[in-house]
Amino acid sequence: MANPMLPTRTDSVPFFNDYLNYRRDPLQFWLDSGEVASISRVKLGPSREFILVTDADLAQHILQKKARIYIRERQLMTLNRMGGPELMFNTDNWDEWLWRRRLMQPGFHRKQIEGFATAMVTETNALIAELPRGAQFDLQHAMKTLTMRIIARTMFSVTDRFETDQLQDAFEVGSEVVFKRASAIWAPPLWTRTPLIQRGLAARQVRDKFLSRIVKDRYASQQPQGDLLDTLIEARLEEGQQFTADQLIGEMGGIVFAGHDTTALTLSWLFYLLEQHPAALEKVLSEIEAVLGDRNATLADLEHMPFTEMVVKEALRLYPPVYLTIREADEDDQFGALKINKGDSLVLNIRGLQQSKLYWDNPKAFDPERFSPERSQDRHKFAWVPFIDGPRKCMGDTFAMMEMRLIVPTVLQQLSLRYVGTVPKQPEPGFVMGAQDGMEMLAEDRG
Numbered sequence: 276m277a278n279p280m281l282p283t284r285t286d287s288v289p290f291f292n293d294y295l296n297y298r299r300d301p302l303q304f305w306l307d308s309g310e311v312a313s314i315s316r317v318k319l320g321p322s323r324e325f326i327l328v329t330d331a332d333l334a335q336h337i338l339q340k341k342a343r344i345y346i347r348e349r350q351l352m353t354l355n356r357m358g359g360p361e362l363m364f365n366t367d368n369w370d371e372w373l374w375r376r377r378l379m380q381p382g383f384h385r386k387q388i389e390g391f392a393t394a395m396v397t398e399t400n401a402l403i404a405e406l407p408r409g410a411q412f413d414l415q416h417a418m419k420t421l422t423m424r425i426i427a428r429t430m431f432s433v434t435d436r437f438e439t440d441q442l443q444d445a446f447e448v449g450s451e452v453v454f455k456r457a458s459a460i461w462a463p464p465l466w467t468r469t470p471l472i473q474r475g476l477a478a479r480q481v482r483d484k485f486l487s488r489i490v491k492d493r494y495a496s497q498q499p500q501g502d503l504l505d506t507l508i509e510a511r512l513e514e515g516q517q518f519t520a521d522q523l524i525g526e527m528g529g530i531v532f533a534g535h536d537t538t539a540l541t542l543s544w545l546f547y548l549l550e551q552h553p554a555a556l557e558k559v560l561s562e563i564e565a566v567l568g569d570r571n572a573t574l575a576d577l578e579h580m581p582f583t584e585m586v587v588k589e590a591l592r593l594y595p596p597v598y599l600t601i602r603e604a605d606e607d608d609q610f611g612a613l614k615i616n617k618g619d620s621l622v623l624n625i626r627g628l629q630q631s632k633l634y635w636d637n638p639k640a641f642d643p644e645r646f647s648p649e650r651s652q653d654r655h656k657f658a659w660v661p662f663i664d665g666p667r668k669c670m671g672d673t674f675a676m677m678e679m680r681l682i683v684p685t686v687l688q689q690l691s692l693r694y695v696g697t698v699p700k701q702p703e704p705g706f707v708m709g710a711q712d713g714m715e716m717l718a719e720d721r722g
């Protein structure tokens with residue numbers, strides 16, 4: 276049981292404790308609970324209890340200084356795997372995680388990733404050409420289509436639209452099922468084969484069949500394509516360890532899962548924020564005009580577009596797609612006066628930290644300039660952690676930042692986007708944080 280001395284909410288009820296508040300509005304629940312105190316206690320139902328961490332020092336302690344003993348929570352990882360294999364992304368075992376991460380890391384080195392810049396811009400131009408003009412469409416869905424195409428092309432050189440759409444649907448169902456099970460007061464075991472479980476397993480079958488064909492064809496053809504899959508097939512540790520084909524199929528699924536919705540949802544919020552803040556939009560447009568004019572963005576341009584980068588960071592601060600993560604203490608530990616017991620679960624309140632008055636002026640306001648070097652220098656390193664930090668930091672952070680910084684100018688050079696929803700857009704809880712009912716936009720060619 277988490278430390279009983281920690282502050283709690285005052286509106287809990289018997290048996291359910293904080294669960295009813297959580298169910299009413301999960302995202303607001305984590306923000307409000309983080310305001311009770313920077314370290315507090317939350318209880319969802321009779322048995323799910325957490326230490327809620329909205330404190331940058333404790334976040335650093337868990338994610339970096341003592342990362343070895345704060346594993347990914349066992350219960351959540353079991354739900355996440357849905358009876359499937361252990362992967363780098365979903366293992367709670369440090370040693371299992373480490374050899375996989377070491378094998379994959381070279382594939383994500385800056386040099387390797389930089390080679391994908393042209394493909395990212397080409398795919399964005401293709402999507403822009405397909406979008407309707409003057410008719411409402413869902414920008415969030417469009418961004419998911421785009422980031423799925425980018426990851427399929429850069430990871431395993433698949434460009435077939437029908438296949439990437441199918442894969443996108445399968446991942447969408449998969450993440451919905453995992454989130455529903457993880458946020459239920461009790462998740463039925465897999466053998467009960469409830470309709471929800473059956474949907475999740477069917478989606479996984481579609482995904483695995485697709486990825487299995489890609490990997491097996493590549494092994495059979497022996498023809499390198501210069502993509503991430505080649506790097507992962509060739510990766511070998513000094514100790515001789517390398518991935519088997521089956522392991523690769525699973526790991527690729529994990530990477531596609533981790534790497535497409537996250538960037539898509541951030542981009543969708545970013546375009547919404549710019550539409551709502553014309554002065555910031557003007558500033559981005561001036562930067563694009565000064566650096567690019569009408570030509571395509573390249574990797575070399577990015578360093579000359581600091582304001583665009585600030586806008587991406589600010590969108591990630593206000594709407595971090597991974598709004599929390601959970602760790603489990605694998606040993607007893609002490610943080611100042613706080614005793615943490617082996618088995619305690621800790622929710623790292625990423626969105627709460629990024630909007631905490633302790634670390635940010637006017638935290639709810641959209642203000643990209645807060646990421647200028649001058650205004651960033653005194654900020655706690657763990658107050659902005661959309662990719663977390665420490666050894667288990669997102670492996671695709673360089674990929675994602677480059678992708679978003681290329682997509683933003685490419686879209687805005689060509690399109691003017693207008694939000695046509697009737698109410699201010701609210702976030703929607705899920706495995707990652709999207710927008711309720713998508714993002715209704717109207718696009719016009721920029722004259």
Ligand code: HEM
Pocket residue numbers: 347363364376529530533534535537538541595596597600601661662663666667668669670671672674675
């Ligand atoms: C805006 C975009 C993204 C955000 C905000 C994001 C955020 C995160 C976060 C918070 C984690 C840590 C999860 C945890 O340990 O609890 C993570 C892990 C991971 N991410 Fe990302 N991610 C993004 C894009 C990507 C992309 C594009 C890729 C791949 C191309 C990717 C691949 C991964 C992988 C493989 C891990 C697992 C790392 C490990 O366990 O060692 N991510 N991401």
